[in-house]
Structure formats: C-alpha cells, structure tokens
Amino acid sequence: MTSVSDLHLRKAKPRNGLRGLSVVAVCAALICALPMVAVGAAAFGGGTETVRHLINTVLGEYTRTTLVLVFLVAVGTFSIGVGAAWLVTMTRFPGVRVLEIALVLPLAFPAYVLAYAYTNVLDHPGIVQTTLRDVMGWGPRDYWFPDIRSLGGAALMLTLVLYPYVYLLARAAFLQQSGTTFLAARALGTTAWAAFFKVSLPLARPAIAGGVLLAVMETIADFGTVAYFGVQTFATGIYTSWFSLFDRTGAAQLALCLLSFALLLAMLERAQRGRAKYHDPARQAQRMPPICLNRGQALCAQVLCGVPVVFGALLPIVVLFTMGLGSEQNLLSPRYLGFIRNSLTLAGIAAIVTVGAAVAVGFFQRLSPGKLSRATGYVARLGYAVPGGVIAVGLMVPFAVFDNAVDAWMRATFDMSTGLLVTGSIWLLVAAYMVRFLAAALGAYEGGQAMVHANMDAAARSLGQTPIGTLRRVHLPILAPSLLTALLIVFVDVMKELPATLIMRPFNFDTLAVQAYRLASDERLDGAAVPSLVIVAMGLLPVILICRQVGRAR
Template identity: 35%
Template sequence: MLAQNLFLKINSWVFTLLIILPILVIFYTAIGETTDVFSHLMSTVIGTYTLNTVLLVTGTVFLSLIMGIPSAWLMANYSIFGDRWLQWALVLPLAMPGYIVGYIYTDWFDYAGPIQLFLRYVSGWTSVAQYWCPDLRTLPGACFVLALVLHPYVYLLARAAFMEQNLTLTQSARLLGCSPMQSFFRISLPLARPAIAVGASLVAMEALGDFGTVRYFAVSTLTTAVYDTWLEYSNLNAAAKISAIMLLVIFFLISSERYSRHKQELFCQHACADKVTKVHLRGRYKLFATVWCWSLFIIAFIGPFGQLLIYTKDYYFSSSIDNFFQCSLNSLYVSSVAAVIALAIALLVNFYQRFSVTALRNVPARLASLGYAVPGTILAIGVLIALTSADHLMNSIAKETGWDKPGLLFSGSMFALLTAFVVRFSAIAIGSVESSLAKVSPSLDMAARTMGCSMRSMIKRVQLPLIRRGCLIAILLVFIESMKELNATLLLRPFNYETLATYVFNYASDEQLEYGALPAVLLILVGLIPLIMINRSLEQSHL
C-alpha cells in the first residue's frame, strides 16, 4: 500500500510540474534580457495593441451581458412560444467559431452582399453615398461577432442562478408593491451577480485570447502581437514578454472576480423554495420576449449555420475532398491521443487526492488545472520555449557523445502539439473525473480495505467501474476541444500538417470559406455535443 501511494504521489507531482512548466517558462524568459525587437514594439505599437485589447474585451463583455442576461431571465421565469426548445437552443452559438461567423456577416453586409443589394433594390439607391450600412471589419464589428458566439457563457450561468433563487423572495417583493422589473433589479439581479461575474470573466478571457476573429477583422491585439512576433520576427523572448503581460492580465481578471464576491454569502436557496412555475406572458410583453429570444438564436446560430449549409451544397463538388479527409484524420489522431493522455493524468491526480492523507494532496489537481485559463497562443509560446530548450540539450548531448543529432525532436514534431493540448485541456478531464469520484462513498473504500483489497485492486474493481461515465465524458470533452483548438495549432503544428480548424481558418483568411464549408459544418456539429450534454445536466439538476 505504501509503495502504491508513493507511485501515485511521485507521478502526480511529476505530471503536474510538467503541465505548469510552459507557464513558468514564459515568466522566466520574460524577466530575461530585453531584446531590441521588444523595445521597438514597446516604443511603437504595444500601446495601440493594448488599447485595442482593452476595448475588445470591454465591448465584448458589455454586449454579452446585454444579450445573455435578459434571455436567461426570460427562460428561467417566463413561458413564451417555444421556450422548451429555446432554453437549450440559446446555448448553441458557443459551437460556432468566431471567425466563421465574422466571415459570413461581413459577406452579408458587404457592398455586393444580400443586405445592401436588398436595400438598393427596395429604395432605388444607386450609390453607397446615398445610405449608411455598418462596416463590420472594425473593432466594434469584432466585439459584436465575439459577443454573438460568447454570450451563452453569461446565459448559461445566469439562467442557472435565476432558477436556483428562492421563489418566495420575488413573491414577497411583489406583495410589497414592486413591479416585475423592480424585483428583477433589486432582488434577482444582485443575487445572480456572482454567476454573472463568472460568465463575464469567461467571456473576457475568451475575447482576450481570441486570434481567429481579430485576425480576420484585421484588429491588432496583444494576441496577434504574440503570433506576429514569433512568426515574423522569430523572437521568442519578445513573444514571451508579451505573453507574460497577458497572463498577468488574465490572473488579475480571475482574482478581481473572486475578490469582488469574497464576502458575499447566499443562504436558503433551496430550503424553502417551491417548484418554479413559469409566468405566462401576454400581449406586447409576450411579443417582445418571443421576438428577443428567437431573434438572438437566429442571428447567432441559425443564420450563420444555414449559410454554411448553403455553401456546402453549392460548393461540395468544387471542394478538395481528399484534403478534407486527410485533415479529418489528422484531427482525429491528435485529439484522440491528447484525450487519452489527459484522462490518464486526471486519474492520477484525482486518485492521489482521494487516497493521500497529506495536507498538499489537493495541490496537484489545482495546479494541473491552470492551463485552461491560458490562451492557446500564449501557451504555444511557453511550449515552444520549453521544448526548444529540450531540443538544444538533446543535440548538445548527442554532439558530446558523438551520436547523430536528433534535430528538432520535440519542438518540430507532433509532440509539441500534443503537449499543448494536454496542458490546456487536462483541466476538463480533471474536473469531470473529480465530480464523478466525489459521488463514490468513502465507505466503499473502507469496505474494500477490510476485505483485503490492495489500492491497485480497489481502483480496478471498485473506483473505475463507478466513475466510468465520468471518464467517458472527460475523454469526449477533451477530444472535442482539441478538435476545435486553433490558436496553439497554428503555431505548433508540423510543416504541411493541417487539422480541421486550420483548414477552415485558411479558407476563411483567403476569403474562400465556401470551399471549406464542409469541414466547418463538421466542426460545429462536433462542438454541439458538449453543449447538449451541459444543458441536459443543467435540466436534470433542477428537476
């Protein structure tokens, strides 16, 4: 038993340190000597990039709150037309990559697009000087597109918070003469503020780390600065310094969100809560609520996804099917391997956390989950620096011993991409396994020990069968997230290696998304799986 405990302890700490190594390497490299490239960037464009980043994050969060909170309140408390469908349909925009939505909307609003053609046809206008149409290839346009695909974070968490609130509180407010709007602003919204703050922080971190959308809209942010510094200047030191600045901003956002509610306590959420009965709206209120929710769903998901289906039908025979299948196989391979490795790490750290009696038993699981908060572009820089150093060390050893130099054994192969996926998405597997393992009663462990089971036998015969569903969910979620990952893949993929995400992005960047519509549809369909699972879990928790 002691030997098996030692095995769990050593392996848990080793894999945890390897996972956080890219993050530590970024800060270590950033405090090194400042290069001329970074000094030049600081004196010329970093100020503009920082301002654009702040405006992008602020605008995206603001629009996401406007889109997400009203729809969450309506779905949690009121009965409108099609609400049973809408309550999960409003989550689907999360499956849409921002750069795909951006491409479609700029195509629609272009001078030769259907919207301006319709305006000119109806009004008889002949020149663009006679009317105004919004230009989406701007910073506000990028905020709008990102808010369309990210506002479900706010919607999901706010809706769950509204559904958990004690119904007697709002009923008491109504008896005291408050209107529904007053009870919302005075009671429901303040009680839901922690959940809304978490949703807003998720939106902020996703917007901060977004690359595909801002790249397509030609909006220069700190994320594009990291990408360009490496690819155009081949300067990892400058890229690491910019990445460290972004990491500090991310940690500040997370710390601010937690500190803002560290003294807030909620009591009696369910103890005296009745079964929620939705209010049936009538008249103009019902019309407004129905139009708002369905319009949001159509604008954010149905419209762009329907356009992709039209592209797929019209350009199917013009697309390169061979390349599509090869990219699908590449994505399938790298995502499957990453999912299996992430699950193995999740099992290690969670079993160590369960069976260890030391005060630090929770630390590996918490540290190994840090990678998910790091944007893919920044994480790719940390992985590159760490693996490049390992390659130099291997080649130096080979030179000293007279062996053949292995070359870029780590940083120039699939190993780099797998490392980034495992570091970034192990948190998902750890959380899924941890939630399943928490439901297994400790009395089962004690019963197995009294029957003479070793730790290995207990894990194999008791724990693993009981957490099988959580393990399957962990593999599925990591697999899907790896399939969709773009930022890290663009920087770390081997030469001439394309995944579905990079394949679609390349077509969108070349203004030819029509030829990449089929893999884009596949990416979206794959991304719908975890969203449906999350919504079903939310529904079951409130039955």
C-alpha cells in the first residue's frame, strides 16, 4: 500500500522540477527584457542636451528615411508575395511546381549580400553601364542611370530578400481557404480578379498583414544594406553615434526611438496573429479548383513568378561566384579558416543556447499556464522586434557599468585590475543573439509541441515522471524534427546577423559577416563576394527544409 509520504513525494517531485524549469524560463525572459530597460534608462539618464542636438540635426532625416524605407519595402513585399502566392496556389501553368518552391530561395540571402552583388553589376564601373557606354558611344555625362546606392536601391534589395515572408504566409492562407465563397462570387457574375480582391484577399488579410509586419521589422533592423548604400536610418545612426562620435547617450536615445517603433510593430503583429485565429483551417470545406491559364496568361504568370527568383537568388549567385573567382581571397588560408571557425562557433553556441531557452519557456507555458508563464512567453518574443544594434547597446551599457564597478572595487581593495569581465566577451554576444532570435526558436518549438497530446503528459505524470523527465523522455523525442529546424534557423540567422556582431564582437574575433562588411566598406567587392557566398551557402540549409514543407503542403 502506498503511504502518505510516498504520495507527498510524488507530488513534490513535479513541483521541484517545475520550479527549476520556471527559473530558467524567467531568467531567459529577464535577459530579453534587459536591453529594453537598459536603453530606456540610459536614454532618460543622459539629459536633454543630446536630445535637442539630435532633434536639430539628424533626427528628422533618420525618421524620414526610415519611414520611407519601411513604406517601400511594405508595398514591395506585399505586391510580390501576395501576387506570387495567388498565382502558384490558385492557378495552373507550366513550371508552377518548380516556381512555388523556388520563390522561397531569396530567404537565404542577407540583404547586404545582394547589395554587394548589384553594386558590382549596376554601379558606374559595372558591366551594365560599361556595356551601355561601349555600345552607344556615350561619355560619363551623356546619359542618366539610376543610382543603386540610394534609398530606392536599399528598398529594392530588402524587398527581394524579404518578400518570402509574405509569400509563405499568404500561400498557406490561400491553401486553407474554402472554395465555396470564391465560387459563389464567380456565380454572381464577378470576374476572377474581382473575386480575388473581394473574397480571397480579405480572408487572407491577417496572415498577409503578419508577413508584411515581419518584413517591416527586418527592415528597421537592417544595418548592412543601408550602411553600404549610405542611407541614413536609425540603425546607421546608432552605430555612428556609438563608434564614430563616441556618444553613448546619443546612441541610447536613438535606440530608444527605434525600440519604440519596433515594439509598436510587435503589438500590431500580435494583434494580427490574434485575428487570424478566427479563420479555422481545420473546417471541412470544398477545395477551390485551380484555374488553368491559357498560353498568354501562363507566360505572364511565369514571368511574374520568375522575376523575383532570378533577381533575388539566381543572378546574385552567378554574380557573386564570378566576383569571387576574380578575387584574391583564399577560403583555405589560416585567416579565412579563422573567420569560418569564429562564425561556426558563435552560431553553434547561440543556436544551442537559444533553442534550450525556447524549450524552457515553451514547456513552462504548457505545464503551468498562468499570468507568469504568459508574461514570460510574451517578453521572450519581443526580442525579434528589436534590432540587433538596439540589443547590443542595451546589453553593453549595463554590463559596462558592472565591469567598471567590479574593476574599481578590485583596485581599491586588492590593488589589481580585473579588466572587462563580461563586456567584449563571446558570452555577452551569445546573449544578444538569444534575445534577437528566441522568438523564431519558440515558433518552431511550439509548432511541434502542438503535436504532443495533453494525455501524454498525464500518462507520464501518473508513472511518476517529473516535468524534466517528461520533457526528456516524451517531448524531446517527438519534437526532434522541430528542434532541428529551430537549431538550423537560429544558426543561419546568427551567421547573417551584422549590427550586433559589429558592435559586440570580442577584439580580433571577426566573422564572415564582419569580413564581408569590412571588404565592401573598402570598396573591395570582389573580396566581399567570397565570405558572402559562404554565408549564402549556410543559409540554404533551412531554406531547403522550408521548401520541402512547401512541397508537402500541396
């Protein structure tokens, strides 16, 4: 017979395991909240002189260019993503099966890599303008050619790599829609295009808006593209204030402005995701038969869907490969092997830490639903809306104060200097990556967690398993594919991340992204192509997984 003490022990074990899990989850959320709190404290604690100077000098320009860039990218990603998703989902034409997968490929490219490739092709010494001058006999001042290094050029680069966010979500929404309402609209005499605008597009609006908002958040977080093109946004202003002007207060105040905008977008995205729940994809409904296009329509569809793939993936790969062949960069040299080793080390450690934090937060929400777990999950997701430069400033300010305080105490007490214990270390950079990409890992983990029925948890608990035992023996084996996807996504995102790495990397610890940025800043584009190609090759791994899921969804 089971004694009362045995029953008490069985109840205590799950509570003890849950307590440890909750501590890990709450600590991860606190780390995610620290940059936002630190940026606010540093900005308000610096006085108003810097604020007035910013308002009188650069704040207006930063605001204008950031808003224009956001608007252009939002319109561009919406047009390409929604149009391509509708064509490959609701119509049939030759090559549609290939294009529906190929349209995801630009997601593997950082926008700054496309900027390097297209500058090499379209700039004044590039092959396009050189050929025009040779064929037409023009001089340098005899013709006008659009400048790729401009606000419009930056918007184009960002649009080409970010439209897959909208495409993937819009395509999923169109696949889940019932054909009944669309066919009813057609039966009432509306054309296919009118039915699309009046029926299909409104039904998919929450998913589309979510995709556009994700693209916008990536736009305001971008640094490499706008910095290389000389576009003055909040992201470039933060970096300039921190490193060029050595104005920490000004950088914090600019970061606070950008943080406020990013958090507003995060709330909009969350509201749109909440509205999307009203659309029930599990209901049984008539699948809409695809529209077979005639020869002329099929040609137009092939062009419309093929252009983003060609200019967003295929042409940049060819250009970068050609540039790399003509460079003097040797991937097998000890220096480049060091860049690769540093990149892989940071990406590997950050992926493991971030996915581990995601598992703790997600499992805590599952086992202990309540205000604390909900708040933990919400705060943990906010980092994705915060640009890397803001996170870097928000982490370096408090830890620099901590390091200086420890060093001063050690000098006064033991007459020895400790130097910088945390600031400038790999672990602080890994913490910044975790803050930035924890939301992505949480999304992948929770998508797989939905497959684990609650009865499995109850069965494990009835057999005496602690929460950690349930996680290790039940959840993790089932969630292995989702966890692998989360690891790959975070791994590649860290490989591409530039602003946080530039600001926080340890001394003499450069990565492939930093090397590509440095070479491009020195106008050595041929050399920048080599590390850029390696980054793109790494980015193709999760994109291939996404492409497989796209193919299965059909």
